[in-house]
Amino acid sequence: MPEPRVLTFREALREAMVEEMERDPSIFLMGEEVGHYNGAYKVSEGMLARFGEKRVIDTPIAETGFAGVGIGAAMVGLRPIIEFMTWNFSLVAADQLINNAAKLRYMSNGQFTLPIVFRGPGGAAHALAAQHSQALESLYAHVPGLKVVMPSTPADAKGLLKAAIRDDNPVVFIESEVMYALKGDVPAGEHVVPLGVADVKRPGRDVTLVAWSKMVHTALKAADVLTGEGIEAEVVDLRTLRPLDERAVLASVARTHRCVVVQEGWPFAGVAAELIALVAREGFDDLDAPPERVTNLDVPMPYARNLENVVLPSPERVVATVRRVLGLTEAPRRPAVAGRGR
């Protein structure tokens, strides 16, 4: 076996796209600034030079338009990768994703499949305020007919993106703006990570932390702090939110008997709530404490840095929640904020 190489997250994503496009001429990349500008976040750097304008296609600012063009092309056999500059802008194309892409296979009674990947960065970066800081995975994961994938490491990014591109169904693939420079080992040679399979990123016996994407790292940081207190947290990285690897979550909770979900984004009707429902229903007998979640406060994202820091989940909040779940403290369930924040 050749040695793994250290790649950044963006290089790993690029490698996945390049390898797949080399393999299959029906795959193309389309989005704002993906070509001549080499990508708003440089994920597609060099791809225009390599594949030319036919396959690396700069679009106008017209998300509804190019998302729909992707769907049409995929209906008749092409395999588009549609890049949203950020997932915030996908809301402009929500009609195409939710009303059209998610429904086609079902409402055509399986006459059509839709091999299309929608990808780009989601979540908060730094002080980008309410319209540019949204973690929208719960919204898309709500919809039957969309697969939702969110990698946390360069290796997973490459392997999952390759699997997403090869999948015959629409995949919402959400990256993170603040993780593109993150480095990690990526296996050499063919590396495909199947969709729908979670991964234990850190074993532990005392509590299960379920997370995905950026929050895996928040959970890992919290786990490091907890180790110092003699608490061993297991970090389960979902990697795919839909279809959800229920077995992996339940198996971990069966070992640890406690569960805290760490989710960027709003609490109300979120994926964390779904996981807690799962654990409460299927893992009830294994639980020694009520499952909990750490999420964004339930507010639009404020611009001011000090407020933003309060809104986003932090390792400190995860640690405090774990202590409570272990019965070590009686910290207040809700951070003391005015209004409906929590």
Next chain:
Amino acid sequence: MDATLLLGLYRQMALCRRFEEAAAKAYSQGKVSGFLHLYVGQEAVAVGAISAAEPTDYVVATYREHAHYLARTGDARGAMAELFGKASGCSGGRGGSMHLFDAAHRMLGGWAIVGGHVPIAAGVAFASKYRDEKDVTLCFFGDGTANMGAFHEGLALAGLWKLPVVFICENNQYAMGTPLYRTLSVEDVAVRARGYPMESEIVNGDDVLEVREAVRHAVNRARRENLPIFIEAKTYRFRGHSVADPATYRSKEELRKWMERDPIRMLADRIQTLGIATEEQLGALDDEVKAQVQDAVEFAERTPAPEPDTVGEHVYA
């Protein structure tokens, strides 16, 4: 030529320029965060247009709206404090550079999803017509917005319902790193207005008086006849898309050519040629503006950040 008018326009444009220079400096010092989109080079558009409207007319703009806010409110302190993320900012530190609001001055944002505010502007004009008020709405947006669905739907409804809104396309030739010719299937954005139907005019966006004249005419007609009008102002941004963008996608030569038509310098030349003010007098005006900006920076520095426990305020559901 009206000396007071010209000097007033000059002062406003200089305020926008100095304000943004100070903002860029504060950004490099880490005092301003997030995205910071500068309007340097385009000042004649916002200043000319807003000066042509009544203070009771509405202004709806994008994330590149420092100049619109300043031209409408004159409030450098509120804008700078907002950029610094302070509670004393015009949006309480919650909005930042991209979301400047001032209800009292009818400055209705500050919107950062391209095109989304175009139908909103039509809606503001709808309300004016509904209540039989004679206010006009100015809606600013970039050239890159002209392919968005929301842009077309906003124009379609404004055209259909004859809403008193003046659409002002700030054609700075680029949407981020993409030159307009690669994304627009027609030469001028203005032709897009035709089908809705809407009269349109193309103006030199670096000439504040030309912008002002065109918008004055448009606002008057919109007010009198209850109808939308489309103005395309050709201009250029001297800086990158945001301060983080080195703008390597365009040539030095191209930039140099446009900088020769710096709207502020062109107005200064005009003022001097007409004998309205000397270079020294304009310099004194500049110093006054610099002092105002300095005061705004000091205000932003010394006023406090929002209290963390206010984060849930204004969340009602």
